[in-house]
Amino acid sequence: GAVVSQHPSRVICKSGTSVKIECRSLDFQATTMFWYRQFPKQSLMLMATSNEGSKATYEQGVEKDKFLINHASLTLSTLTVTSAHPEDSSFYICSARRQGNEQFFGPGTRLTVL
Amino acid sequence: AQRVTQPEKLLSVFKGAPVELKCNYSYSGSPELFWYVQYSRQRLQLLLRHISRESIKGFTADLNKGETSFHLKKPFAQEEDSAMYYCALGGSGNTPLVFGKGTRLSVIA
Numbered sequence: 001g002a003v004v005s006q007h008p009s010r011v012i013c014k015s016g017t018s019v020k021i022e023c024r025s026l027d028f029q030a031t032t033m034f035w036y037r038q039f040p041k042q043s044l045m046l047m048a049t050s051n052e053g054s055k056a057t058y059e060q061g062v063e064k065d066k067f068l069i070n071h072a073s074l075t076l077s078t079l080t081v082t083s084a085h086p087e088d089s090s091f092y093i094c095s096a097r098r099q100g101n102e103q104f105f106g107p108g109t110r111l112t113v114l
Numbered sequence: 115a116q117r118v119t120q121p122e123k124l125l126s127v128f129k130g131a132p133v134e135l136k137c138n139y140s141y142s143g144s145p146e147l148f149w150y151v152q153y154s155r156q157r158l159q160l161l162l163r164h165i166s167r168e169s170i171k172g173f174t175a176d177l178n179k180g181e182t183s184f185h186l187k188k189p190f191a192q193e194e195d196s197a198m199y200y201c202a203l204g205g206s207g208n209t210p211l212v213f214g215k216g217t218r219l220s221v222i223a
Contacts, residue, residue, distance in 0.1 A: 032210075034210045034211075041218075042215070042216075043200065043213055043214065043215040043216045044158070044200070044213050046210055046213075049209075049210055093157075093158070095158075102148070102160060102163065103210070103211055104160075105150075105157050105158040105159065106157065107156075107157040108157060
């Protein structure tokens with residue numbers, strides 16, 4: 001099967017610090033990965049599309065300088081939340097596209113900013 | 115513009131009753147539709163896709179291009195079907211899936 005992992009699964013940090021979240025496709029190569037944010041009991045909100053070897057494409061309203069995305073290889077994309085504030089607390093989910101349009105999702109990372 | 119509409123935020127049915135989760139889409143091209151499910155404390159996972167025309171866990175969904183719908187159906191709901199269900203529309207190239215807002219299905223014993 002197609003497995004996507006995220007690390008860490010949960011992180012608590014102080015306001016003003018930066019947090020890096022990793023997303024890996026474990027058994028396939030993903031030229032495109034996506035980062036979503038999910039608030040409690042709400043749907044996924046697409047933040048950005050990450051393409052290997054190129055700059056990420058951000059959705060309207062998402063600050064690219066705050067949410068830094070790097071897609072250095074076909075199996076790894078990272079999301080760094082810079083200078084995190086309490087309002088950034090959320091559930092961050094990545095997904096990877098393998099073939100066609102099917103996307104496989106990671107388990108998510110719960111970020112809590114104190 | 116691509117858009118997915120799931121009109122019901124919450125759907126409660128009794129165990130053994132039929133279930134229909136509604137999904138309508140808006141897309142000018144040839145759509146590819148998916149249903150994803152998220153069980154409590156688990157990751158989002160693919161339930162079925164219209165091109166497969168298969169039944170997963172007793173669920174089926176038929177793409178109706180005339181009505182631009184892709185409703186998810188199951189004849190007899192089970193308690194373990196309780197979850198969040200998301201309808202998604204696929205584009206082409208690197209465009210991401212567009213998700214509906216989801217419907218929470220609650221199956222009551």
